[in-house]
Amino acid sequence: MTDAAPAAPRPLIDSNDSRRPHGLLLVAIPVFLVAWLVIWPIINAIGRTLWRPDATGALGFNLNSYVFFFSDQYSINNLTITLWTTLVCAIVLLAICLPISLYLRFSHGKLPAYVQAMAIFPMFVPSIILAYAFIRVLGPNGMVDILLNSVGLPKIRTPYLTPWGPVIGLVWDNIPLTVLILLSGLGNVANQAIEAARDVGANRFQVFWHIILPRISNSVLVAISFAVLGIFSSFTLPYLLGPASPEMMGPFMNRTFREVNDPLNAITQAVITFCFCIAFGLFYVRSVARNQGK
Amino acid sequence: MRRATGADPVRQSGMRRDAASAIGDVKRGGRPGRHDGRKNMKRRDFMISAAGVVAGSALLPRMSFAAEGVIDWYTSSDTNILDFWANTVKPAFEAANPGISINLVDAGDGAGIIAIGERAMAAKEQGADPQADFFESGDALLPSGAIEAGVYANIKEAGLSNYAKVNPLAIESDYSLPYRGSQVLLAYDSTKLSAADAPKNWDDLVTWIKANPGQFVYNRPDKGGSGGNFVRRAIHQANGLDPAVFTVDNYTEEFGNEALTKAWDILSDIAPSLYDNGAYSSGNTQSIQLLSQGVVTMTPVWSDQVLQAISQGVLPENTGLVQLQDLALAGGFTRSIVIENGVNRDASLKLADFILSEEIQSAILTELGGFPGVSWDYVSPELRERFADIVPTSIPTFPGGDWAGAINDGWYRNVAPNVDRNS
Incomplete structure (x- = not known):
């Protein structure tokens, strides 16, 4: 491109060598920040939990804090509830968001616009507000109970301060991102492909299963890994809506660090949480890499 | 901040403030046109450097200097305390001392106050201006070495005219001034429980909790001082009702296990009779919310917080308040600190003297719902009667x-985990 005739219009994307340092400079700031504020603390945390002084004061390789975590039933319970919450949230999110996205993709008119606005709305609500609204509505003697009572029905078993409290809150909080990602994935599904399938007699489910799903599987993976990453390490909603015990890893880490004054175990919990998150993160990276390879 | 204990600040609000970091907007460079390549590059260079300058200036610490006559005041307490200062103390002090004003700054939490204390220590070393004069709530022992460095003023020696009135039990250090206290009370719904039947000692309370399953809730001890001090009251109960058994430096694992295990037995015993078969709210506010929604009949609350909730209509006028008479639920004092090397040291000492005056100490009782920092002898008999x-x-x-x-x-x-909540 560089040796194009002088009369030719300049290409929109200029690969002129003299511009490259600017590009690298622009990238350098985020790369530096990530290395400084994310990568370095990770290495530091892993190092500090693995190489530390033993009883005699000699610095050495020491897995004690990890052994303690995995032999401590209380910590295991907290990890289990975190995995359970994450899994349940992921399933419920898909079950809610896939139909919404399909509806938004294939409908026209005014109503879908309202539905979309409703689906995106949680993005603008801070989770603390959400938590208190949740307590007022679904909490004991909340709005739902009052409405049920007014028509003579019994009260609901409130999810407040049970493991279902964070699940409901986190699902609601994650709907916008999931819907947006799925919707962008559905943009890749050509109407012609669906019409062609209909022409050869495919019913709605077959169209979904054989035409739509293979094309959006990547988006589903991305949406789920995004949601799962956020949910696994969430803090505010499990803190305000969840039970005192077992607690999710976010509140558990924070409490161990601040209230129990036990930085070593808090960092160990953080490293373990990070290992789970990186496993989910690899799904995302793999699917992005696969997508770019196409 | 209300103190859960003598030395341990337990944040009483449900959530911590996030440290919001504000970084200025970086203006986006204009999109280059098609034809004027070189000129464009210059413009782009300019835009990049301009954006850098904008971003850089937003990141630079704002330079400011403490003004003479403006007391830089910091607190780690909650908004009700900040409101009290803004609406009551500040106007009264400024009216009484023309030419001096107070700049009220919320330092967030205890760690925020300590950070400003560290800044004052660094400023002292460099002979610079610490830009801080007065801590509404602080621990004279933190940051460690502040007293030795001469950063905190010796209040005892400062010649305050009201210092002799301070409750001697509350004094922890010569370098801090206990000016208000808070205590935990039991608040109850008086439509469901009459004042005559309200429990007045621990055994009655346990009997009442068991006789009324699901009607009592306390918050997790680390999430707010109301639940925290309820748990500490159980520890006192298990150890002979003698607060002197526990001191700041007598914790050993052995003694701790022995003393605390007995308390865990007491608390586990009442757990199945608590709200939702043993659920614990996640903060002082949430406990009050459960009380106000009529879900529970009784919950431990901070005295000042519950009075504010009543005055704001969150809780009804007829909310009952009771204190255990065999041994009260634990409370604590909030201590103020004057910065020795602050520009307004003398004005700050005037302020310290002023908050011990009868006017402010009475207002702490009537408006804040706290305790006076002065001995009860210096509170008007009428107020003593009323409370x-x-x-x-x-x-x-x-x-x-x-x-x-x-x-x-x-x-x-x-x-917390002992109970199978679904049973």
Whole structure:
């Protein structure tokens, strides 16, 4: 491109060598920040939990804090509830968001616009507000109970301060991102492909299963890994809506660090949480890499 | 901040403030046109450097200098305290001392105050201006070395005219001034429980909780001082009702296990009779919310917080308040600190003297719902009469230090999980 005739219009994307340092400079700031504020603390945390002084004061390789975590039933319970919450949230999110996205993709008119606005709305609500609204509505003697009572029905078993409290809150909080990602994935599904399938007699489910799903599987993976990453390490909603015990890893880490004054175990919990998150993160990276390879 | 114990600050609000970091907007460079390549590059260079300057100037610390006559005041307390200062103390002090004003700054939490204390120490070393004069709530021992460095003013020696009135039990250090206290009370719904039947000692309370399953809730001990001090009251109960058994430096694992295990037994015993078969709210506010929604009949509350809730209509006028008479629920004092090397040291000492005056000490009782920092003898008889019900003969405290960690960890491991909530 560089040796194009002088009369030719300049290409929109200029690969002129003299511009490259600017590009690298622009990238350098985020790369530096990530290395400084994310990568370095990770290495530091892993190092500090693995190489530390033993009883005699000699610095050495020491897995004690990890052994303690995995032999401590209380910590295991907290990890289990975190995995359970994450899994349940992921399933419920898909079950809610896939139909919404399909509806938004294939409908026209005014109503879908309202539905979309409703689906995106949680993005603008801070989770603390959400938590208190949740307590007022679904909490004991909340709005739902009052409405049920007014028509003579019994009260609901409130999810407040049970493991279902964070699940409901986190699902609601994650709907916008999931819907947006799925919707962008559905943009890749050509109407012609669906019409062609209909022409050869495919019913709605077959169209979904054989035409739509293979094309959006990547988006589903991305949406789920995004949601799962956020949910696994969430803090505010499990803190305000969840039970005192077992607690999710976010509140558990924070409490161990601040209230129990036990930085070593808090960092160990953080490293373990990070290992789970990186496993989910690899799904995302793999699917992005696969997508770019196409 | 209300103190859960003598030395351990337990944040009483449900959530911590996030440190919001504001970084200025970086203006986006204009999109280059098609034809004027070189000129464009210059413009792009300019835009990049301009954006850098904008971003850089937003990141630079704002330079400012403390002004003479403006007391830089910091607090780690909650908004009700900040409101009290803004609406009551500040106008009264400024009216009484023309030419001096107070700049009220919220330092967030205890760690925020300590950070400003560290800044004052650094400023002292460099002979610079610490830009701080007065801590509404602080611990003279933190940051460590502040007293030795001469950063905190010796209040005892400063010649305050009202210093002799301070409640001697509350004095912890010559370098801090206990000017208000808070205590935990039991608040109850008086439509469901009459004042005559309200429990007045621990055994009655346990009997009442068991006779009325699901009607009592306390918050997790690390999430707010109301639940925290309820748990500490159980520890006192298990150890002979003697607060002197626990001191800030007598925690050992052996003694801790022995003393606390007995308390965990008491608390586990009542757990199945608590709200939702043993659920614990996640903060002082949430406990009040459960009380206000009529879900529970009784919950421990901070005295100042519940009075504010009543005055704001969150809780009804007829909310009952009761204190255990065998041994009150623990409370604590908030201590103010004057910065020795602050520009307005003398004005700040005037302020310290002013908050011990009868005017402010009475307002702490009537408007804040707290305790006076001065001895009860210096409170007007009429107020003493009015608050007789909730005022204990002593204010037991519980030390912080290693005890706080042991209590917070032990409660979660031994009390919280014991109950099968679905049974």
